[in-house]
Amino acid sequence: MKFLLPLPFLAASLMAQTFIDGRVIDSVTGAPVSGAYISVSQNLTGNPMPVTDSAGHFRLESHDKIYLTVHHNGYLYRNQTIALEPGQAPPEVRVLLVPQAAISGHVFDENGLPVRGARVSAMQYTPVNGQRQLRPWRGDTETNELGEYRIFELPAGRYYLSVTPGKLAEWDPRYSARLYPDAVDPDRAEPVDVRAGEERGGRDFRLTPQEGVTIAGRLARTGAGHVSLYLRSVEYFDYSIPVAQQGDSFTIAHVPPGNYTLRTWSDFVGPKAGELVGDMTLQVGTADMRDVRLEIRTAEEQDLSGAIVFLGRTKPGPMEVTLRRDPREPKSVVSNADGSFVVKGLLPGRYLLDVRNAPVDGVPPADRWFVGAQLGARDVSEQSFDMGTAPPGALKISVASPVAKLTGRLLDAAGSPASGSLLRRVQEYECRPFVFRHLPRLMSYYLPKMG
């Protein structure tokens, strides 16, 4: 088509067709990385992607702003933004790829027989609603028939491994989740430290059956009709089991010690209005619990009142608060001038909290960012919480304007620059010396190689 264009246009389009050259480099060894794919945001339609050559070189069509994603098996994905000033000659772009870390091992039973279909997760401590909790970090895999597992694409760091017996627990429910090497209590778990480019092998689990305790009881009802029962662990993310019933009585065998919620709805589907519901907390120790009584009554809608608190000098302005339990039926409300709001018609279940600027006369106001939230005495800053049948208390939502930008250097113990580290913004309770307030919510900050 181009040869049909008049000459001035051709010249203009040639001018725009300048290129950006770049190199992809291993952040640990400094060696060029060949065979890396470069994907750019301008390529939404699946056009061919540049691949780095043996010297790690690639070439891209120039744009004012380019969002790059660089991928090579064995390295962590790398996103990078290139912004060009108009008329500026494109610089040579350096992309540092950080080699992955990997952890591998086996899962055996008490007789040394391989356990297949066991789920092994690499976990890290994360603040969840005000509590320091172990949560899975990307790495999540199942053992094969030889009991082998291998978790790759991990950023360097300190991990705790958990195993959920899966198929073996279906075979024999006395096998339950364990932290490496054989702990229930996170304080007794042994961490696995891996560096970029390193693989830690031989992290083997040996599962032994644990009797646990038996929980038995009855439903105390005020209405007829079937209810389902679920036992969910408060501490163990993975533990949520359906409970079999005989008439109005139920028995749950081999429950490991810990804190649980016994309730009539699963994590995924909350009750509808008019359905029968019930929930209670259970502290399970080492003794059987034989006379548990779960009150069952008709689900009632509750109103949740709350307030927006602006951490600054000006007024909060209207914010739209959305509570979403059913994806298709979010409950939204816009706060009043004084920041107060009432969300009506909430039923028990797991809610996602979304807070954003409500447009004034169709125009969104200056940015206000979600900082944190409290529901009654609970911190729900992670914007996901369970609501039971008891009144939840008031929802206090803090918002602020972005006020700070942080820059810095990361050094290792010897004072040398630590390249290839992933930095995460953490809450003050996780890391007291660094109080990062009022920052926009970002998933991660990346610190390029320095020094």
Added chain:
Amino acid sequence: MRVCSFLLLLPAVLLRAQAPGGTLDGDVVDSVTGAPVASARVKLTGGKSDPRYNAADAQGHFHFENISGASHTLFVEHPGYLPSSPIPIAAAQSSLKVPLTQGAIVYGAVTDPNGLPASTGAFIGRIFDPRPIDPRSPRGPLLPDGNNALFPVSGMLIDDHGQYRSSLLAPGVYYVAVLSQHAVFWERTWRSTYYPHALDVASAKPISLAAGQQVRADIQVMRQTGVRVSGRVAVPAYDPPPPGMQIFTHVHLVSRNGSLGNSDVTSSPVTADRFEASDLLPGTYTVVAETQQVSTDGMGRKSKVLFGTRRQVEIGGRDISDLDLQLQPLPEVTGRVTFADGCDAAPVRVLLTSSSIGGIQDYSALAGPDGAFAFSTFIPGSLVIGAAGPGSATVFLGDRDITRSGFDYPTPTPQELRVAINCASGGAQ
């Protein structure tokens, strides 16, 4: 229950004295070689006690004592072998042989069209059943509806070395393919590829697996260009969207030639009243165009489908530049619940399953006291209607019974939708 398992710990003499029961002896053997399978896991359920667990010894032998009660079931499993089916144990039975079949393994390396290891996470589909696809079949082979010869047994992921491995396969014939749908790095002209180097099942090579066999099957993903399809898109006039909402029109081309999700859905945004899709392989496609009003926050809140159209198109070896589409306003799906004579009118929850380019989604709506129910609009596709509640439901569109078949939405002309509840078969309140 706990009392029983506690009793098992008491001296056996005492147990025999109190509750004399039968014994069960068995041998776990390899179903092909007949050799003993050492240290298999053995479980016996039934009777009044908790399940009892045991392990076979080095000669594959296992033994249970004090079996009381009538019906018991035995389960046996061993790493690398397919688990046994539940084995019913007759009361009189005292010994048996349990054959276990060793699982087969398929493994290999996957490379992309550039010869590089395939990116981590790309999906390998394991497919079974060697029957050829009926070329007249209107649907692709991935749909497990009985008319189609192939469906995936399960999936596995490619690791950071570009390799895959699937174990514990029952002996049989399999097809292996790399599917495009889940890959992160995938170019438009790269195609889902069957082992060893085929775009369709007719040219694919089946892999025959015997018990315990290990077969290497390397696959290189194929690259193939296709034709360009474009056209004009006419959308009815509409009011500007309310604040915070935007209106988008998309055209989707859904491949029906069934080569394993090759360009399964190609979507194109409509800009300046035109759409364009590139690199489509020849075949029959369903073209779906839809205009949606969605919130600008990208979370799909309060979204509604305003206009749409759907048609079939044959795509050959040449570019098409005049695939013009006229979108129509979409009706809300409304209808009425009626009750057969003798049935008490009760609240009925009407269930709707929509299947279209967005996949399969379920909806429900409660019929009012007058039996009227209403859903929103949907992306053009097929809808199946049913009812939860007392009795059985027959669904009519006009005079046509669409209980099982569902119907194509939107209908060319408005037709009455009726859910007839018959409580005669029980369930009336």
